Amino acid sequence: MSAIVELVDVVMDFEIGVFGRKRRVRAVDHVSLKVNRGEIYGLVGESGSGKSTLGRVSLRLYKPTMGRVLFENRDITKLPESALRSLRREMQLIPQDPYGAINPIQTIGEALAEPLLIHFKISKDEALERVYKALEEVGLVPPEDFMSRRPRELSGGQLQRAVIARAMILRPKYIVADEPTSNLDASIRTSIIKLLLDFKEKYNQSLLFITHDIALLSLVANRIGVMYLAQLVEEGRVDQVVKEPLHPYTKALLSAIPLISSQLGLEKVHLKGEIGDPANPPKGCRLHPRCPFTREECKTREPPLIEVEKGRLVKCWLYYMV
Amino acid sequence: MEILLVNDLWVRYFTLSGVVSAVSGVSFKLRRGEMLAIVGESGSGKSTLGLALLNMVPKPGRIIRGEVIFDGVDILKLDLHEIRKIRGSRISMVFQDPFTTLDPLRRIVDQFEEFLIEHGVDRAKARTIVREYLEAVGLSERIMYSYPHQLSGGQKQRVSIAMAIALNPEVIIADEPTTALDVVVQKQIMDLIDNIKEKYKSSIILITHDLALALERADTIMVMYGGYAMEYAEKKELFNNMKHPYTKALFEALPRILQRDLPRSLPGYPPDLRNPPPGCIFHPRCEFAIEKCKREPPPLIEVSRNHFVRCHRVGELL
Amino acid sequence: MPSVLEVIAVLKNKYILSGLIIVLIFVFMAILADIISPYSPVEAVGPPLHPPSRLYLMGTDNLGRDVFSRVIYGSRIMLMITAMAVVMSGAIGTVLGLISGYLGGLLDRVLSFIMDSIYAFPSLILAIALSVALGPSPINAAIAIAVVYVPTYFRMVRGQVLSIKNETYIEMARALGLPSTRIVLRHILPHVTRTLMVVFSMNSADAILTEAALSFIGLTVQPPTPDWGFDLYKGRGFVLAGMWWIMLFPGLSITLLAVGFALISEGVSTLISSQKR
Numbered sequence: 012m013s014a015i016v017e018l019v020d021v022v023m024d025f026e027i028g029v030f031g032r033k034r035r036v037r038a039v040d041h042v043s044l045k046v047n048r049g050e051i052y053g054l055v056g057e058s059g060s061g062k063s064t065l066g067r068v069s070l071r072l073y074k075p076t077m078g079r080v081l082f083e084n085r086d087i088t089k090l091p092e093s094a095l096r097s098l099r100r101e102m103q104l105i106p107q108d109p110y111g112a113i114n115p116i117q118t119i120g121e122a123l124a125e126p127l128l129i130h131f132k133i134s135k136d137e138a139l140e141r142v143y144k145a146l147e148e149v150g151l152v153p154p155e156d157f158m159s160r161r162p163r164e165l166s167g168g169q170l171q172r173a174v175i176a177r178a179m180i181l182r183p184k185y186i187v188a189d190e191p192t193s194n195l196d197a198s199i200r201t202s203i204i205k206l207l208l209d210f211k212e213k214y215n216q217s218l219l220f221i222t223h224d225i226a227l228l229s230l231v232a233n234r235i236g237v238m239y240l241a242q243l244v245e246e247g248r249v250d251q252v253v254k255e256p257l258h259p260y261t262k263a264l265l266s267a268i269p270l271i272s273s274q275l276g277l278e279k280v281h282l283k284g285e286i287g288d289p290a291n292p293p294k295g296c297r298l299h300p301r302c303p304f305t306r307e308e309c310k311t312r313e314p315p316l317i318e319v320e321k322g323r324l325v326k327c328w329l330y331y332m333v
Numbered sequence: 334m335e336i337l338l339v340n341d342l343w344v345r346y347f348t349l350s351g352v353v354s355a356v357s358g359v360s361f362k363l364r365r366g367e368m369l370a371i372v373g374e375s376g377s378g379k380s381t382l383g384l385a386l387l388n389m390v391p392k393p394g395r396i397i398r399g400e401v402i403f404d405g406v407d408i409l410k411l412d413l414h415e416i417r418k419i420r421g422s423r424i425s426m427v428f429q430d431p432f433t434t435l436d437p438l439r440r441i442v443d444q445f446e447e448f449l450i451e452h453g454v455d456r457a458k459a460r461t462i463v464r465e466y467l468e469a470v471g472l473s474e475r476i477m478y479s480y481p482h483q484l485s486g487g488q489k490q491r492v493s494i495a496m497a498i499a500l501n502p503e504v505i506i507a508d509e510p511t512t513a514l515d516v517v518v519q520k521q522i523m524d525l526i527d528n529i530k531e532k533y534k535s536s537i538i539l540i541t542h543d544l545a546l547a548l549e550r551a552d553t554i555m556v557m558y559g560g561y562a563m564e565y566a567e568k569k570e571l572f573n574n575m576k577h578p579y580t581k582a583l584f585e586a587l588p589r590i591l592q593r594d595l596p597r598s599l600p601g602y603p604p605d606l607r608n609p610p611p612g613c614i615f616h617p618r619c620e621f622a623i624e625k626c627k628r629e630p631p632p633l634i635e636v637s638r639n640h641f642v643r644c645h646r647v648g649e650l651l
Numbered sequence: 652m653p654s655v656l657e658v659i660a661v662l663k664n665k666y667i668l669s670g671l672i673i674v675l676i677f678v679f680m681a682i683l684a685d686i687i688s689p690y691s692p693v694e695a696v697g698p699p700l701h702p703p704s705r706l707y708l709m710g711t712d713n714l715g716r717d718v719f720s721r722v723i724y725g726s727r728i729m730l731m732i733t734a735m736a737v738v739m740s741g742a743i744g745t746v747l748g749l750i751s752g753y754l755g756g757l758l759d760r761v762l763s764f765i766m767d768s769i770y771a772f773p774s775l776i777l778a779i780a781l782s783v784a785l786g787p788s789p790i791n792a793a794i795a796i797a798v799v800y801v802p803t804y805f806r807m808v809r810g811q812v813l814s815i816k817n818e819t820y821i822e823m824a825r826a827l828g829l830p831s832t833r834i835v836l837r838h839i840l841p842h843v844t845r846t847l848m849v850v851f852s853m854n855s856a857d858a859i860l861t862e863a864a865l866s867f868i869g870l871t872v873q874p875p876t877p878d879w880g881f882d883l884y885k886g887r888g889f890v891l892a893g894m895w896w897i898m899l900f901p902g903l904s905i906t907l908l909a910v911g912f913a914l915i916s917e918g919v920s921t922l923i924s925s926q927k928r
Contacts, residue, residue: 057515072826092831099828111819114838126827166602177827196374197542197586201598208595223516226588230595253591267520269549271590282517285487 014045015185015217016069021078023064036290038064040241051218053232055225059286060238066187066221070102100130103178107190109170113162120158123177145176168199179210187219225264226271229253237261240297246324257325259302336503336536337363342399344385351607355381357560368537370547373557376603379540383508387420422452425497429509434493435481442477466495487518508540544583556580559604559614566640576642578619666918673911681726690717692724692877700894710896721877722900728878732789733858736796744804752812753835770802778861782870792871796861807850811843845923852916859909879905
């Protein structure tokens with residue numbers, strides 16, 4: 012299986028603050044991962060883990076400080092904006108908050124037609140046709156009705172469907188869904204997820220599904236990557252990671268979900284304290300101040316990413332065999 | 334044994350665009366040391382209900398009917414001075430957004446102290462109590478001298494909880510206390526609340542949208558939809574014998590680990606409370622709705638001991 | 652484009668209405684000067700230093716010219732220079748603010764530094780210095796005033812761009828592959844126009860007074876061209892001798908026009924802030 016997107020040893024630094032008080036925050040610390048064609052890769056972590064940033068680097072919405080971004084085997088790390096623009100047609104983002112995603116002064120119809128007219132040389136009528144079809148595809152019917160509405164006139168669920176319609180109207184191959192349902196009511200979530208899965212099947216897409224909800228990923232993802240404080244700490248097939256988690260953090264994540272941990276019969280792992288400050292992460296293993304299995308070496312030396320078996324990675328001294 | 338008794342509570346918002354029936358005829362009992370979870374999605378009325386218990390419904394809302402009997406007294410009938418004595422000290426509230434409780438311009442220790450002093454705590458003892466309760470919620474002394482913006486979401490929420498328990502209230506109302514927090518911190522906060530329940534024998538009303546959280550932690554659960562109580566039962570009974578179609582739908586919507594079928598979702602949208610559908614407010618989205626459901630609002634029926642369901646078809650459906 | 656209803660709503664605002672009336676009076680005065688002016692403003696048409704009377708509504712100046720006619724024609728220069736200045740500074744300041752705010756980086760730092768430096772200068776002194784350097788003429792005066800006000804527009808527009816840039820829909824526009832020019836013009840600029848209106852109107856009021864000051868010093872037009880500021884200057888000497896009309900009427904005109912714009916700006920800003928709710 013070839014990879015549609017590959018991130019090679021990516022580092023993403025940000026500078027925050029103003030003159031005199033600048034701090035460098037490393038949002039992504041040497042992460043490598045591949046999204047294979049036709050797969051759903053679930054990226055899980057809490058806020059501050061760097062997962063959203065990583066997603067955006069994979070779309071080249073950020074230029075990584077170090078490392079490379081490959082799309083269909085082509086190195087797009089250093090491509091200038093002008094070259095990226097045409098490539099953007101093939102990779103799209105579904106953001107978390109539907110309410111900010113469409114310019115409030117646009118109508119839904121305008122918002123959906125705009126990318127079409129920019130990327131394709133088609134007439135306005137042709138574009139209108141495609142917009143109609145796109146709205147029908149996501150269940151916003153009757154399309155004539157929704158076309159003339161503004162974002163604030165739609166509910167959260169409807170708006171997210173419009174956002175998805177707009178992303179899909181360009182027929183992208185690679186989608187980054189960043190917490191696409193976290194802001195929506197529980198009873199609507201499933202229908203949105205189902206919509207994304209339908210599109211994936213229909214158009215042969217590959218997805219990077221970013222969320223803090225590992226239970227959700229267990230239902231949709233093929234492989235899972237766990238991020239903690241800017242690092243990838245575990246990776247593997249979804250059944251492996253969820254049924255036999257290796258990293259203490261993954262175990263704690265699963266323990267923390269109500270009802271689920273009892274369903275799975277896993278050992279309960281408690282973490283003390285809170286996620287550290289990304290601008291000043293703990294020395295050695297980043298989880299060590301909170302981890303119940305901390306040993307001496309964890310406090311001073313950062314563990315390597317160990318391949319326990321093919322495709323199964325964990326960044327923890329507990330699994331280091333000399 | 335009953336510390337709180339709520340009878341037939343109705344709350345309406347009188348807005349420019351219409352009258353919103355936010356809470357319609359809700360009743361329940363709360364025993365000492367019991368955790369009741371009020372579960373509902375946005376628009377279910379659960380937050381309004383929480384505020385109504387302390388007569389804190391903001392304008393243009395008004396409690397138009399009902400009683401909240403605390404320790405034998407209907408607190409809705411108390412005047413401002415008397416109810417202020419109860420708020421914070423005998424019944425306290427923790428909000429989803431700590432911004433509403435914490436003053437961004439003052440240090441934690443100053444706010445906390447002033448809060449205690451206002452409720453009659455001796456000035457000399459106040460600081461010690463602050464230290465003691467911050468420690469009880471797992472915060473270091475350093476936090477005392479910080480400003481709210483210097484703290485993380487989890488830390489702020491712990492401060493709110495510390496303030497909510499410092500006067501040893503008999504009832505704590507927690508409105509979505511962990512929704513804005515990450516799942517690991519969420520567990521820590523809920524463990525803390527459990528400890529408080531055990532140690533101080535406080536009663537807890539947990540308002541949440543997360544049915545899984547309710548099923549894991551609460552003793553009793555009340556499911557609300559469109560302002561109505563749809564189902565009410567003890568946890569185990571609810572888990573084993575869920576009767577209301579909405580409760581079942583909420584439960585089906587919970588992800589089941591590794592099951593590759595997606596949880597079933599509910600069609601349609603939450604009701605417009607200014608113009609609710611006739612009959613049962615849930616009927617437009619209910620797969621079991623029959624003619625009767627469209628015409629007559631169903632009454633609350635006791636299907637077994639302490640298990641109430643508001644549904645016409647509760648007898649026939651499994 | 653604003654609808655008829657929106658225009659009516661705007662006009663209902665007392666401030667805007669009164670301000671607009673005042674300003675329009677002067678605008679018509681300027682346009683119809685040839686028709687409504689009783690005399691030529693540059694020829695001696697009566698006895699010098701004659702107080703206001705039926706023949707000479709605002710009296711005559713020391714050269715026997717009708718003050719009323721000079722006031723009417725003077726509106727032309729005033730409005731022309733101010734209009735040129737405000738339009739120039741508005742256009743340049745907005746464009747630079749948009750580019751600088753959106754692109755950021757070194758360009759932004761350099762431009763911001765330049766703009767802050769200009770802004771730090773007392774505006775009148777800078778306008779005078781530029782005017783002198785360029786040489787006294789109406790166009791140069793307009794340019795001098797424009798330069799002084801460019802930073803005002805720049806800073807406001809740049810500030811708005813910086814905050815709008817962080818909106819999700821801007822990120823989405825990039826993700827959709829929309830070209831930068833389109834993003835700036837179609838997605839950012841429309842959100843800036845509201846505040847732009849406010850700054851525009853406030854700026855006009857300010858520009859009137861700056862122009863008057865430059866005229867006062869004689870940096871705009873050469874005599875005998877009728878000019879309120881310059882006539883104000885000339886009239887100083889005669890006030891002490893009891894001839895108040897030479898100075899009063901030009902002065903009153905300047906004040907009234909400035910007030911007109913100030914009223915409009917007050918009205919626009921109240922309108923905008925009530926809409927934001």
